[in-house]
Amino acid sequence: MDITTVADDLIVLHDGAQVHRYDELTGSTAYDLHGTWVTTLPRPDGELLCRIATVNDVHFGETEAGRIDDNPDGPIQRSLPGEPPYPETMNRGAVAEITAIAPAAVIVKGDLSQDGQPAEWAAFEATYRGAFGDRLAVVRGNHDAYKLQDGYAGDQWIDVSGLSVALLDTVIPGKTTGMLSPDQLAWLDERAASSDRPVLVMGHHQQWIGSSGDNGSRGEGYFGLHPDASDALSAVVKRRRSIIGYTAGHTHRHRVRPMTEADDVASIEIGCVKDFPGTWAEYRVFEGGVMQVVHRISTPDALDWSERCRHLYSDFGIDYESYALGRLEDRCLVLSLR
Numbered sequence: 001m002d003i004t005t006v007a008d009d010l011i012v013l014h015d016g017a018q019v020h021r022y023d024e025l026t027g028s029t030a031y032d033l034h035g036t037w038v039t040t041l042p043r044p045d046g047e048l049l050c051r052i053a054t055v056n057d058v059h060f061g062e063t064e065a066g067r068i069d070d071n072p073d074g075p076i077q078r079s080l081p082g083e084p085p086y087p088e089t090m091n092r093g094a095v096a097e098i099t100a101i102a103p104a105a106v107i108v109k110g111d112l113s114q115d116g117q118p119a120e121w122a123a124f125e126a127t128y129r130g131a132f133g134d135r136l137a138v139v140r141g142n143h144d145a146y147k148l149q150d151g152y153a154g155d156q157w158i159d160v161s162g163l164s165v166a167l168l169d170t171v172i173p174g175k176t177t178g179m180l181s182p183d184q185l186a187w188l189d190e191r192a193a194s195s196d197r198p199v200l201v202m203g204h205h206q207q208w209i210g211s212s213g214d215n216g217s218r219g220e221g222y223f224g225l226h227p228d229a230s231d232a233l234s235a236v237v238k239r240r241r242s243i244i245g246y247t248a249g250h251t252h253r254h255r256v257r258p259m260t261e262a263d264d265v266a267s268i269e270i271g272c273v274k275d276f277p278g279t280w281a282e283y284r285v286f287e288g289g290v291m292q293v294v295h296r297i298s299t300p301d302a303l304d305w306s307e308r309c310r311h312l313y314s315d316f317g318i319d320y321e322s323y324a325l326g327r328l329e330d331r332c333l334v335l336s337l338r
Contacts, residue, residue, distance in 0.1 A: 001034060002325065004277070006332045007284070007293045008043035014277075014296060017303040041334055046287025049162035053098040054281045056109035056204065056249025057272035059143065060087045060127075061120035065275045066312035073315035077275070077308050086305050088123065090273050093302035094280045095131045097295060101282060104160040106132045107167060109249045109270075110141025110204030116149040137167055141204040141250065145173040155184055157191055162285040164195050168203040170225055170248075177222060178205025178250070180229040185236055192240035198337055199243045200283070200290065206248040207233065207267045209257050224250060234261035241338040244290060247281070254279070254294060254326030256333065264338065268330075270294065275309035277325050278302055294331035 005012040008027035013020040013034065022033065027043035065077045065086065079086045098106060108128065113120035121144075128136055140152035150173070158165040166188055170178035180203075192199050208222050208230040218227045225233070225248075237243045238261045246259070247268040255269040271279045277296045284291040297306070312320045325331075 001036065002277075003036065003038055003328055004296045004331075005293060006038060006041055006328065007291060008041050010293070011038050011040065012296070012298075014298075014303075017300070017307055019298050019303070041291060041332060044286035044289030044291060044334060044336075049285045049287060050104040050160050051101050051285065052105045052107065052160055052163070052165070052283045053101065053103045054107045054109060054202065054247070054270065054283070055091075055094055055098075055273050056270055057111040057141070057252055057274060058087060058091050058094075058108070058124065059111055059114050059272070059274045060091070060123040061114035061117060062087055062274060065309055068313070068316070075311060075314065077312065079305075087274050088127070089301050089305055090275075090278050090297060091124075091127050093278070093297040093299035094273050095127055096299060097297060098280060099131060103132075103135065103282075105158055105165070106136050107158065107165060107202060108136070108138040109167075109202050109247075110139055110171070111143045111249065111272075112138065112141070112152065113144050116144045116147055116151065121151060137165075139167050139169050139202075139204065140171050142171055142176050142178070145171050148173045155187060159197075160285065162197055162287065163283075163290060164191075164197055164199045166191060166199055166201045168201065170203040170205040170229075177220075178203070178225040178229070180225065180233060182232075185229075185232050188233075189236045189240060192236065192242050195242045197242075198290065199240070200335070201233075201237070201243055201246045203246070203248050205250050206255075206269045207246060207257075207259070209260050209267060224248070231260060234259040237265050238262035244335045244338060247292075253324050254330040256330045266333070266335065268292070271324050271326070273297070275312065275324075276306045276321065278306035279331075289337055290335040292331075292333050292335060
């Protein structure tokens, strides 16, 4: 039994493909559910101003989950004969659930595709743009630019009621790793300094935080955002107290760590849409704070697929189930105003 999601008014548990959903609950209250005590999140002060949603690592065009280069080990999961491609199954489920919350904005944090091919981007556009229109904001990931493509490049500033989102392009075309230029950091610094509302920063690549979970390895080959850029981002956050967090994708996991230079601010990673556990993130914007609520995609065909992917990479000794799901507090939390 996975305690998948908590909010101020909601708890969701998954027992394999069986879903137990409890709505209309009270914030900061403990509930005994199936023999487990679960406490709802505290509701931030003030009115609920809007909701936004994010997805990342949607990977249209991918056909094999769990494949590492040409290695035959896995297990490697594929759609069965007669099934739709699994990225379409998972993303259709995400879109259906996101639509139900009537989001003010839907933000896609990269890896729209497997290889940045026109047909892959077209499939992404048909699924997301058709549903959300001009509420959709998109930035590329490394998979979208391996062949030096420039689609979905560039930084964006998105205003919704009670919140601004700074969406950063962290991609180095042709590379897996990420970077932020001095010009990008100056842009963020200036916009955050003049913002009349809290700012949530988003990008594809996760920060390097040497003091927590990155094995202290600092170098050009770090899998996420370059250590120098990571430190520079933290320095901007420390200086600009309008910024309440940084949230990324790329790692296909859920994890929260304090920033190096601004330890009162969370550096967050959100798991992928395409396989286990198959998630999207809701942000509830209140006058007194922002609540992050990660949802597991729970349409029947999406749950069937994501359950098959619980044990990806086990031939390599990786506990993907624990890695990808993370702790409950890595998925569902309140971002306080500073």
